Amino acid sequence: MIIFKFANQILLLELGKGGVVVVVGWYLPELYPKFRKQEESINSSWEVDSDPQAGKGFPINFSVHYSMALTEAKNVVAPLMNIVKFKGMSILQQLHLEERLFRTSSDNWCIINDGTNAPTIVMGVSGKPSELLDIKLVLQDKVPVVRRFTGGGTVVVDPGTIFVTFICNKDAVPSVELYPRPIMSWSGLIYEDVFRGIADFHLRENDYVFGDRKFGGNAQSISRRRWIHHTSFLWDYEVRNMAYLKVPRRAPDYRSARSHVEFVCHMKDYMSTSDFIDRTVKAVGTRFSLTPMQLEEGNIHGKTAFDHSSRLLTKAELEAAFASQTNLYGESTGLSQVQVDLKHVQSN
Structure with a gap:
């Protein structure tokens, strides 16, 4: 095993037949701070005869000094993560899937759902309809209201909403403490990569914003060894649907009492859905070793009994x-x- 420092990351290499070097994996310093001091003892220089590609061999001339033991090197390979993509899955079905994977699976997951099948109001686990919704209008238009299993605020989702969810074991990202703010900050680093060069992206309090206008809302649930962080991105939305929501009593300071329409913006003004999804997968892929998964209908619901806490509110x-x-x-x-x-x- 060869430890090779390049572009602020550590490349794990093995020397194969004919002097061909094979990429084994990446060590990501931000995920494994305990090795930062040892990085100082790694001095290296290289010449690449052809562009390196992960998982493929390439000829290389190098001189490397390293002090990490082989057993330590194996421990710093990027953690595994399953990635699943959907198109138009209902938000209730998605929440049922996420809760099942969060509660019963031991894997790391990234779930991307491009749009839901119908306009739906989604509330946090402790949200009160009387405080958050214009219930007269909701009843009149027969809009379904879902109470999800995670915290966070209330949002109207529809076919123009893109959902991205991370379900992670504590050991997969050991530098992230099991509290809402560190997890939120970690997610902000991912989306800084996604939106770099696109717009003025910031994590403002608990929201993702371009400038001072919100386009992404977040919610979380945290257990002793695991956490879930999911986001609804407003790629597009119907202005009329904003009328279902009241201005919450506890609003972020940067909102400055603005109405929903003045407070949020469309992601479609900045990028296409395909570009956003591709950039997200790429950003996640720099931190995890991704395994694409296909979940069939039967696997989504699972074979064992499981009581979901996300549900539709009754009339x-x-x-x-x-x-x-x-x-x-x-x-x-x-x-x-x-x-x-x-x-x-x-x-x-």
């Missing part, structure tokens, strides 16, 4: 929340006006 639940909005039309009208409006919605 009765939404009506009860609507009845509790005593201030919907102001203090003076009180509950009686809400009850009148509820009867109007039910009659429709």
Whole structure:
């Protein structure tokens, strides 16, 4: 095994027949900080006769001094991650899949879903419809409302939403502490790579923004050895759908009391869906060794019993929340006006 430093990364090489060097894997310093001091003892120079390609042999002249033991070198190869892509999977089905993989699988996963099949409101596990939704309009338009198993805020998703999810073991990214902010910061580094040269990307509080306009919302769940971080990206959206959402009481400071339409932006103004997905896969591939997976319908639902906590809210639940909005039309009208409006919605 040869340890070779190049472009701020460590390339793991093996010398094969005929002096051909074979790429074994990459050591990523940001993932394995315990080896940073040992990097200082690695001095190297090289000449490449042809472009290196991962997994293929190429002739090379080199002189390398290294101090890492072979056993340590094996431990720093990029961790494995399964990657699955979908087109138009329903958001509820996607959440059921994610929770199953999070709770029952021991693998790392990246799930990309290009659009969901129908407009749906998705709330965090502790979200309250009476505080977050214009329930009268939601009931009137018969928009489904899903309560997901992770935290985070409320979003309207539709065929113009792109979803990206990471499910990781603690050991796969040992430099990331099992708390929301470190995981969020880690994800921000990935998307800095994705949007480099495209737009003024930032991680602002818990959101992904271009400038000061949000285009990506995040939610997480964290267990003792594992975590999930998923994002809904607003590649496109229907302005009318924003009317289903109230301005939350706890809004980020940078929102500055702006309406939903003033606060968010379209990703499609900056890049195509295919370009975004390709760049995301490439960025993730610099940190993990990716294995493309195909999940059939039977595998998505699983063969063993599993109680999903993500679910659709019933009409009765939404009506009860609507009845509790005593201030919907102001203090003076009180509950009686809400009850009148509820009867109007039910009659429709």
